[in-house]
Amino acid sequence: MSPRNIVLLSLLAALAGTTEARADSCTYSLGWRSDITSADRSIMVNACASGWFPHWWSTYGFADNSDYWDDGFGSDNSCNPDKPLGRTLNAMYLLKFSYSPANDWGDLSGYVIQWGYPYAGEQFVEADGMKAFCGDFSNGMPTQYASTHDSWPEDHFEWYMGFFYLENPVERAMSLFHESIHRGTGKGHDCNDGGSDTSWAFHGAYYYGVEWLISYYLHANTNTNSTYKTWAAQNANSRIASKFCANDVPASVKNWAGASAGSSFNGTFMSGL
Amino acid sequence: MRKKILYSSICMVLAAAGALGYERAHQAGPALPGAASTQPRSPGGASRSRSAAGTAAPRMATASQKPVDRAAMAPGAPGSGEHFPDTPVGRALDKHLLTLVDVNPGADDRKQRSLEELRKNPKEVSQALLDAYHGADPADQFGRWLISLTLWEVKTDEAYRGLQEIARSAIPAGLKDNDREGSALANESAIRQNAAEGLAALARAGNAEAERDLLGLALDPPSGDDAVRTVAIKGYLAAGSDYEARVQTLKSRLPGRYHDVVTLTVSQPEDAAPPDLLPASPKNKG
Numbered sequence: 001m002s003p004r005n006i007v008l009l010s011l012l013a014a015l016a017g018t019t020e021a022r023a024d025s026c027t028y029s030l031g032w033r034s035d036i037t038s039a040d041r042s043i044m045v046n047a048c049a050s051g052w053f054p055h056w057w058s059t060y061g062f063a064d065n066s067d068y069w070d071d072g073f074g075s076d077n078s079c080n081p082d083k084p085l086g087r088t089l090n091a092m093y094l095l096k097f098s099y100s101p102a103n104d105w106g107d108l109s110g111y112v113i114q115w116g117y118p119y120a121g122e123q124f125v126e127a128d129g130m131k132a133f134c135g136d137f138s139n140g141m142p143t144q145y146a147s148t149h150d151s152w153p154e155d156h157f158e159w160y161m162g163f164f165y166l167e168n169p170v171e172r173a174m175s176l177f178h179e180s181i182h183r184g185t186g187k188g189h190d191c192n193d194g195g196s197d198t199s200w201a202f203h204g205a206y207y208y209g210v211e212w213l214i215s216y217y218l219h220a221n222t223n224t225n226s227t228y229k230t231w232a233a234q235n236a237n238s239r240i241a242s243k244f245c246a247n248d249v250p251a252s253v254k255n256w257a258g259a260s261a262g263s264s265f266n267g268t269f270m271s272g273l
Numbered sequence: 274m275r276k277k278i279l280y281s282s283i284c285m286v287l288a289a290a291g292a293l294g295y296e297r298a299h300q301a302g303p304a305l306p307g308a309a310s311t312q313p314r315s316p317g318g319a320s321r322s323r324s325a326a327g328t329a330a331p332r333m334a335t336a337s338q339k340p341v342d343r344a345a346m347a348p349g350a351p352g353s354g355e356h357f358p359d360t361p362v363g364r365a366l367d368k369h370l371l372t373l374v375d376v377n378p379g380a381d382d383r384k385q386r387s388l389e390e391l392r393k394n395p396k397e398v399s400q401a402l403l404d405a406y407h408g409a410d411p412a413d414q415f416g417r418w419l420i421s422l423t424l425w426e427v428k429t430d431e432a433y434r435g436l437q438e439i440a441r442s443a444i445p446a447g448l449k450d451n452d453r454e455g456s457a458l459a460n461e462s463a464i465r466q467n468a469a470e471g472l473a474a475l476a477r478a479g480n481a482e483a484e485r486d487l488l489g490l491a492l493d494p495p496s497g498d499d500a501v502r503t504v505a506i507k508g509y510l511a512a513g514s515d516y517e518a519r520v521q522t523l524k525s526r527l528p529g530r531y532h533d534v535v536t537l538t539v540s541q542p543e544d545a546a547p548p549d550l551l552p553a554s555p556k557n558k559g
């Protein structure tokens with residue numbers, strides 16, 4: 001092949017690799033999910049007062065991507081529970097402070113709900129890439145939530161309007177953990193067109209997500225209530241029943257205490273309330 | 274020398290392409306704040322989307338691509354969980370739903386007190402809850418989940434009709450459940466798990482119709498959801514004192530793959546250990 005042809009091919013390849021990147025604008029409504037708005041406002045009182053927001057902003061990949069979080073995404077007021085940044089930091093707060101005492105940085109001991117935060121935090125710090133977007137919409141509502149991009153040279157997390165405004169705060173905390181597992185393990189969802197994991201034994205993001213939800217139900221003891229625990233149990237149950245293509249979830253997991261929350265939950269876990 | 278020229282040419286081409294890419298991104302910049310939110314976008318830099326394995330085409334990123342978006346809040350008050358009519362019961366239910374999402378100390382005690390108040394008007398409360406469920410945006414799964422949770426937790430026979438309707442409802446076709454597109458299916462399942470739990474509570478209290486519903490849900494849930502089926506199985510088992518007979522009834526009529534959940538024995542699965550951290554990478558400095 002002649003040098004000229006190589007140069008031409010290089011040009012074509014480079015142009016093909018140049019994505020049609022473009023910025024979008026979007027409008028969000030707090031009325032989409034008024035109950036979620038109420039929930040975030042309730043949580044933000046303690047979350048903002050915790051004093052952790054500046055730390056997360058500066059070290060978890062927000063500050064180095066600050067242009068993704070301005071222009072309405074909330075970087076001008078991280079304690080605003082109605083803005084995407086505030087809602088993301090609310091979820092970070094629940095990820096760390098749903099169990100007391102919270103694990104220190106690097107301490108991966110204890111329940112999943114204890115090590116979930118330092119594990120996820122390490123992924124966020126290493127990636128240094130938190131990016132907020134409008135994302136896809138249909139009929140005026142967001143249809144895009146989250147994704148992890150970790151194949152070299154990319155290393156970042158993307159969060160969309162569905163994540164900010166259609167997920168409740170505990171759901172958002174679980175999503176932060178779930179996406180961090182993708183980066184930490186390098187495992188994707190390899191079944192049902194990305195909607196499921198191949199198996200429970202695969203120990204992918206759905207496995208760890210279920211374990212986090214179970215742990216939340218069983219052990220969360222602060223910044224929580226029986227409503228969120230029931231939600232967590234039922235979402236664990238749904239994933240146990242549907243997210244593992246090999247149908248290899250052990251009976252010990254299927255018959256866990258939250259498999260039928262009404263017959264097993266008696267409120268005794270609620271020591272923090 | 275010839276090779277050197279070749280490499281230089283490639284570098285120049287790549288640099289030019291990068292600049293072009295920036296220009297293209299820049300030209301397609303954000304519209305005016307507050308514009309309608311229906312513009313699908315393709316964020317640059319995506320190398321592998323975990324949300325749809327096998328469907329995302331790897332794309333190279335250039336340092337100059339920064340398709341940052343603009344967002345604006347729609348005008349108007351957000352509302353505050355107002356699902357119910359402006360009546361004493363409606364206002365009590367709106368307040369109850371706010372209590373459900375409160376995580377401040379004492380929230381569960383306040384919830385119990387609120388439920389006790391609601392139980393004083395079981396018929397009106399149950400009807401208002403069912404009306405609100407019917408009137409809710411079908412896509413507002415968290416709001417509908419809170420309503421179905423309250424129908425369960427109010428624990429009154431007056432709620433039976435609503436619980437039965439919700440527990441036996443089909444899940445709309447075409448709902449998504451993945452990282453990229455959200456967890457609509459899981460949340461629809463949770464709504465129906467609430468209703469099945471409510472039927473289980475009524476059955477334990479002697480409601481024979483609820484017990485029959487649970488058997489039907491255990492054998493063939495119209496939602497096709499196996500989490501709902503499991504709640505129904507356990508609810509049916511707990512509804513009477515003839516436990517062994519109920520186990521036999523279910524096992525004789527259910528496919529074998531469901532037999533391992535035909536039990537009221539609660540297991541204690543081991544807590545998961547954290548995944549091993551990835552081996553050292555250049556990014557984390559070894």
